[in-house]
Structure formats: structure tokens, C-alpha cells
Amino acid sequence: xxxxxxxxxxxxxxxxxxxxxxxxxxxxxxxxxxxxxxxxxxxxxxxxxxxxxxxxxxxxxxxxxxxxxxxxxxxxxxxxxxxxxxxxxxxxxxxxxxxxxxxxxxxxxxxxxxxxxxxxxxxxxxxxxxxxxxxxxxxxxxxxxxxxxxxxxxxxxxxxxxxxxxxxxxxxxxxxxxxxxxxxxxxxxxxxxxxxxxxxxxxx
Numbered sequence: 001x002x003x004x005x006x007x008x009x010x011x012x013x014x015x016x017x018x019x020x021x022x023x024x025x026x027x028x029x030x031x032x033x034x035x036x037x038x039x040x041x042x043x044x045x046x047x048x049x050x051x052x053x054x055x056x057x058x059x060x061x062x063x064x065x066x067x068x069x070x071x072x073x074x075x076x077x078x079x080x081x082x083x084x085x086x087x088x089x090x091x092x093x094x095x096x097x098x099x100x101x102x103x104x105x106x107x108x109x110x111x112x113x114x115x116x117x118x119x120x121x122x123x124x125x126x127x128x129x130x131x132x133x134x135x136x137x138x139x140x141x142x143x144x145x146x147x148x149x150x151x152x153x154x155x156x157x158x159x160x161x162x163x164x165x166x167x168x169x170x171x172x173x174x175x176x177x178x179x180x181x182x183x184x185x186x187x188x189x190x191x192x193x194x195x196x197x198x199x200x201x202x203x204x
Contacts, residue, residue, distance in 0.1 A: 022185040029181045029189060031096055032062070033084040033117070033126040034076030036105065042117045042126045043072045044109045045099045048183040050085055058157035060085060060137065066149040072105050074151070081139045082124045083155065086131035090179040090191045097187065123159060132163040132178035172197070 008016060027048040034043045049063040062085075064074050077083040088096045095113035103109060110117045110126070117126035120136075127134040136159030143152045166177045176194040184190055 018185055026182040026184055026190060026192075029088040029093075029096070029183045030062075031086040031088060031092075031099065031115070031128050031131065032073055033086060033128060034073050034082075035080065035125050036072075036076050037079045039106065041106055042108045042110050043076055043105075044086075044115060044117070044126070044128060045073050046088070046096050048186075053154060059140065059154055060135070060157065061152055061154045063145070064151040064153060066151075074153070075105075077125075077139050077153070077155075080124050082158075083137050083139070084123075084125045084127045085135040085137055086128035087133035087175065087178075087180045088189075089130075089132055090181055090189075092128075092130050093181055093189045097189070120161070121159065127161070132166065132180065133173070133175070134161040135159070136161075 003019075008019070011019065028050045030047050030050045031044050032047050032050075035041065036043070047062050051061050053059040053061045064071055073083070092115065095115050098113050099109040099115075101109075101112075103112065108117075109115070114130075116129035118129040118134075119126060120134075123136050125136070127136070135157055137155035138158045140154045140156050142154065144150075145152060162173060163178050166173050166175060168174060174194060176192055179191050181189045181191050
């Protein structure tokens, strides 16, 4: 089946965004936690765009939609400089997905779900207790993507909390050990099982 750019532009809006959000393959499923600096309201929201950008220093990035409307996650992390990234496992999927609902800034998504905020070692932003992989992040820089007015946010890993069952002797983190989910498209969650780990490849 051949779908041209002209075909894509002619698709109904929902059909088009479902298709375009699916073609990049499975994406990471994470909850990003922040807290407002003025009134201390904890915010948590689901993101499927977290990507590794380097190991030295350890940098992760994620993409925010245009800030033409209020983005609590963006406002909080820019004001405080801190946020958390928390993997979603299969027991958290429904609650994690509900955090995509648009609540006002004074309402915490933690109060509208069974997710629990957790504060560790005086880190300002909340971790998610139920997550088997919790990452404390320090904001580094941002880049505006001019083509669609989205924002790439880069942060440095400050703290890492992992379930020991996932951590291999060589440092590899096997997410399947704790049934960590991935996202296909906008709203479909998958739980992967380990299939095959291959060795580092060199030219033949």
C-alpha cells in the first residue's frame, strides 16, 4: 500500500495523527514529574518522546508540544530546574494514561490517580513510587524546533533509582524484568519480553 504526502494531508485529522504517531515504531513510556515553585503543586504527565542523547555526561531529552497553551510540565521545570522521569510498568498503565487529561495547574494528577508522589534526598521534583525506574533530572538546555514550534528539552541525569532485578552485571538494564511498557502510536501500550541480546559487532 503506497501512501503519498498528498494522501496524508487529505486524511481526516484523527486518522492522520494516529498514523503519523505510529510509523516511528515503539516509543518509551514515561511519566515526567515536576512541582510548581510558588504553590508546591506536584504535576505528573505521560510522555512518549524520551530519548538518550549521550552517556558522558548522561543526557536524556524529550519533546514538548507548542507552548501556545499552558504546559505545566514545561513551566515547572523551567522555574525550578528539576524534574523526574519515571518508567511505566504494566500495573500503572491506566493511571499513567489518565495523566494526559488536561487538568488546571492547581490540580495535581497524583490526586486524580492511584499514582503516589515520592520525594528523595531533598530532590525538588516528585518521583513516582510505583515506577521500577526513577530518574532525577536537572534541566540543561532547550531548542525550538522551528518546523512545528515544538521544544526539545535536554536534561542531565542527577539521580537514578532502579529495581535491582533489572540490573545486569555489565550495567545493562533489562526493562522486561519489571514489565516496563512501551507506547505504540498515541494510546496503545505494549509490554515487551526479552527476545535476544547480541554482542558488540565489528567488521568481518
